[in-house]
Amino acid sequence: MNFEMTDDRRMLSDSLTRFLSKQYGIEHRNKVAYAAPFHDPAKWDEMVELGILYALVREDQGGMGGGGFDIACVFEALGQHLCPEPVLANLMALRLLAAAGADLEPVLTGQIHYAVAIGETEAPYDLQDIRCEATAGRLTGRKSVVYGGYDAERFLVAAKHNGALALFDLAARDAEIAGYGMIDGGNAAEVICDNSPATLLLDRAETAFEAALDAGRLALCAEAIGAMDTAFAACVDYLKTRKQFGKPIASFQALQHRMIDLQIEIEQARSITIRAADALDTPAAPRAIAMAKNLIGRAARLVAEETIQLQGGIGVTWEYPGAHYAKRLVMIDHQLGDTDYHLERVIALAS
């Protein structure tokens, strides 16, 4: 048994962390994350040039990683810095394109920006409920809250085709794209197709979608770990420096205990994410990842709410970095299946 990171992954993590610390200080992050296009396209290009996307793809597919721990290591660093770039959209796009046997190079090098359009208003998480239809190479239906969709050039769309779910490639100009910013930074879009021409990439694509979703869920769990670590550390510092009643409030036992409760939950969250990363691309993946996403949903909300509460009035101000970590931590539960959805999956997938 060995819980140490491999040297390759440590180097990846270190260089990404160095880049993010330098390029995405919280003031810059907030400036770009909340104003159109709700991220920093120039820095995103730089990040792609550094090869971040290669780390998300297996060697036999032209990448340099692609394992569960590679994904976790990248997204943990992104979470620590609250990076608003559409890395998740690219991870899922790369998985889908690989499943379809398509050329990944244009995505890996940043020539084409994809977003993945699966969820719908009445089918936010479940593939079975998707209503978007494909007939004779044309799509009709609305995809809702497509992350990274504000300025994506192409969309990978899940649509019903001959009664089964298929994967289509849609150009942004062939549909109505209504983009907007998110309450926790970053962007998304409504993708409204009305007889829009699209290319069929993969028929009977349920398995490919589930696998891409699972990789995305693992990524979100790891992102939450990074964000929880940073939020927790900042709160510890605050409690040590903030004085009331003539002493640092960290000296009050009632507050110490609450921080320890958070620390326990964060360690539990880290463990279940390690379990999920280990299971990715194995038959154990769906249940292990559902477990992780459920636990992360609970832990992240607790960390968000408690760090706000313990920091008092400061915790509910825009100026305070912790507030933005709290928003991201809560809203992660609204992506790719929430606590209750994954609880149901854990029950349904019980062997």
Next chain:
Amino acid sequence: MDLSYSAQEKAFQIQIREFLADNLPQDLAARVAARKPLGKQDYETFHALLNSKGWLNGHWPKAFGGQGWNAVEQHIFDEESFAANAPRTIPFGLRMLAPVLMAFGSPEQQSEYLPRILDGTDWWAQGYSEPGAGSDLASLKTRAERDGDDYIINGQKTWTSYAQYANRIFCLVRTNSDGKPQEGISFLLMDLDTDGVEIRPIRTIEGGYEVNEVFFTNARVPAKNLVGTENDGWTIAKYLLLHERTNIAGVGDTMDALSKVKSQAAAITRAGRPLIQNPHFAARLAQIEIDLEAMKITNLRMLSDAQKKGAPGPEASMLKIKGTVIRQAINDLARRALGPAAAPFPSEELEGNLGVAPDGHAHDAAAYFNNRKISIYGGSNEIQRNILAKGLFQP
């Protein structure tokens, strides 16, 4: 034991219900229902409407022109207001300063300021917290030094709600630094347009603007604006805290919020059925409903007790804690119910034609984040626990 309202109380309830149904502007009610931020004019409209009926100060004693409502009547009024999607009344003048002036103010102060609270001439702000004095309020440092017929004020207040709408502020200031911190505090009334007073906005977590910092640099205030006696402000602050704690549980608001989440969950489709039929969501909802049902009774028990004793006791701290936790749990549920549609940053455009979230729900996540404040302000829930623990262990 009788848990129902008396015939008289029921008649009172119907009178309020009918008046609000007939007179509350519909566009205002719609914005309140959608939890959109309101502007100064919205509150002023509602205040004027209530004042025309003599209800704005219904809770004031008859000797001061009020209706002398007791705690139960006040509770009924709040319940009906929330159910009708009325805005809340702004408490700083009506429920904070007014009781203080009645108990501690001079006859001149009473006749000058009380009518102006009612007719909307004055919007008061509360100058209590400072950057270094939050939970430990008595450590406040804003100084007031006597200079002839004036005080000269230097220092800073923070978390000042709606100071951008206010023309006056009541402040706790330090007039003596010797002895215990509580002993050198005074209660002072000021005009916000005094030279040397500067208001700076604080943006809140979800992006809204309702609180401010207020800076005082050699601001000159007439000494006649002192309420009560110099260095006795802490007594007034404690008296005010007691009044602030009536209706601290916010039962009316919470009942209304719960019924909205229910209708919302009935209208949202998940896995081909209404969300309200999802067993996990239904369980979350039921759990909150149980807690709220209990709190309604706890609240009535304490109201009835307060009616007998004249003011709520330290048990009000229980209501503050439980009330805010339940309210926040409902905000959590409303956000949760929307799934991914909760996440867009609310904007006019999204509400206009995109309709990502169902009608009236674009602000649900923002409301959840904004309402994290309710367990922090008015004495954080940690301070409320200290008050209760003091009562239990050091009687």
